[in-house]
Amino acid sequence: MEEKDTCDVICVHEDEVKDVKSKMLEDEFLFEVSDNFKVFGDSTRLKIMYALSQRDLCVCDLAAVLDMSQSAISHQLRVLRSKNLVKFRRKGKMAYYYLADEHVVSMIELCVEHTKERY
Amino acid sequence: MEEKDTCDVICVHEDEVKDVKSKMLEDEFLFEVSDNFKVFGDSTRLKIMYALSQRDLCVCDLAAVLDMSQSAISHQLRVLRSKNLVKFRRKGKMAYYYLADEHVVSMIELCVEHTKERY
DNA sequence: CTTCCATATGAATATCTGATCATATAAATT
DNA sequence: AATTTATATGATCAGATATTCATATGGAAG
Numbered sequence: 001m002e003e004k005d006t007c008d009v010i011c012v013h014e015d016e017v018k019d020v021k022s023k024m025l026e027d028e029f030l031f032e033v034s035d036n037f038k039v040f041g042d043s044t045r046l047k048i049m050y051a052l053s054q055r056d057l058c059v060c061d062l063a064a065v066l067d068m069s070q071s072a073i074s075h076q077l078r079v080l081r082s083k084n085l086v087k088f089r090r091k092g093k094m095a096y097y098y099l100a101d102e103h104v105v106s107m108i109e110l111c112v113e114h115t116k117e118r119y
Numbered sequence: 120m121e122e123k124d125t126c127d128v129i130c131v132h133e134d135e136v137k138d139v140k141s142k143m144l145e146d147e148f149l150f151e152v153s154d155n156f157k158v159f160g161d162s163t164r165l166k167i168m169y170a171l172s173q174r175d176l177c178v179c180d181l182a183a184v185l186d187m188s189q190s191a192i193s194h195q196l197r198v199l200r201s202k203n204l205v206k207f208r209r210k211g212k213m214a215y216y217y218l219a220d221e222h223v224v225s226m227i228e229l230c231v232e233h234t235k236e237r238y
Numbered sequence: 239c240t241t242c243c244a245t246a247t248g249a250a251t252a253t254c255t256g257a258t259c260a261t262a263t264a265a266a267t268t
Numbered sequence: 269a270a271t272t273t274a275t276a277t278g279a280t281c282a283g284a285t286a287t288t289c290a291t292a293t294g295g296a297a298g
Contacts, residue, residue, distance in 0.1 A: 011179040011213070011244065020184050023173045025231070030169060031162045033227075033234045038160030042256080043146075043153040050149060054142045059275055060130040065139050072257055074276055079256095093265050093274045094130070103233050108152075110229060112144070114222050115152045118203065130274065163286080178245060191287055193246055212244045212295055 039083050040107060044068065045076050048097075052086060053105050056098040158202050159226060163187065164195050167216075171205060172224050175217040 024030075040046055044066065051057060051065050059077065063070045077097060080086040085104050088097040099105060143149075159165055163185065170176060170184050178196065182189045196216060199205040204223050207216040218224060 011177070012183045013177075013180055016174065016176065017180050017183045020170050020173045020176065020180075024166070024170065024184065027162075027166075029234070030165055033230050034160055034162040034165040036234050037156050037165070037230055041153055041157030041160040043150045044256080046149055046153040046156070047143070047146075051139050051143060054139045055135065057135065057139065058130070058132075061132055061136050061139070064131040064136045065143065069258070070275070071259080071277085074274095075256075078276075090265085093272095095275060103236070107229070107233065110226070111152050111156055114226060115148070115155055118220075118222060161286080188288070189245070190247085190289080193244095194286075197246075209295080212242090214245065 036083070039079065039085060040111065042076070044072065045080060046108070048073065048076060048080065049085065049099065049104055049108060052097055052099045053108065056096045058091075058094040058096050060094070062097065155202070158198065158204060159230065161195070163191065164199060165227070167192065167195060167199065168204065168218065168223055168227060171216055171218050172227065175215045177210075177213040177215050179213070181216065 040049075047066050048062055051062060057065065059070060059073055062077075063073045066073065077086060077088075081088075084100050086097050087100050088095045090096075159168075166185050167181055170181060176184065178189060178192055181196075182192045185192065196205065196207075200207075204219050205216050206219050207214045209215075
């Protein structure tokens, strides 16, 4: 299976490696999972989501809450939309954003808890 | 409170903003939370942790399981150690790594579940 | 104490990411 | 229709990050 004994991997324990390899999830799937974590791994996006967990807000208000530029917020909202973490409804010129579902809230809550407990 | 009406933030809804601001968690804390998520937001690190959730492994075996260089793995293990997500015990020349606690496992499991459910 | 080998790490590089700036779009108001 | 204003977005740039390469460290065994 392995063609590459070329270089550094010398001390491999064949059986254990084979065992764990068989239990590993698909590369593609784990990439997707890490990609999901990544969205939460930026404090601006996390703050946006946390703010939205309090109440729906328009872009301007989010900018005010986070004390950041409208553009910066808008760019991050785009990311959050692309990951289906937030949605929005138009009301006149404004766009009111809200969290897409409960998963988002529970993800944040869990990591908040873990962060509190672990340190 | 805001000295900066300078530029773009024009349409702020004072009350809602004030309300959400009062409910926001500390900047510093949310930064820490996002920083924790960030560690899980890289597929190499996630794979390492997932592999270790199956059984303790030495660096070489991890490299074999992930099919990556020893150096790359070692660098990422350093990151994981610095965040107290993994620990290791020496056995001769080798270092056997293992997950630091159950939090790590449950974090991964949760996001795996969410990823499965959401798409 | 020298060699061997598993692991660690510093430096360099390439890629990615987030903020800014300038500008475009789109809805409301005149 | 022209203007205003809330939001979106493309381009750019700076800083962060992951891998590689070369080398160092540290324990084992001779």
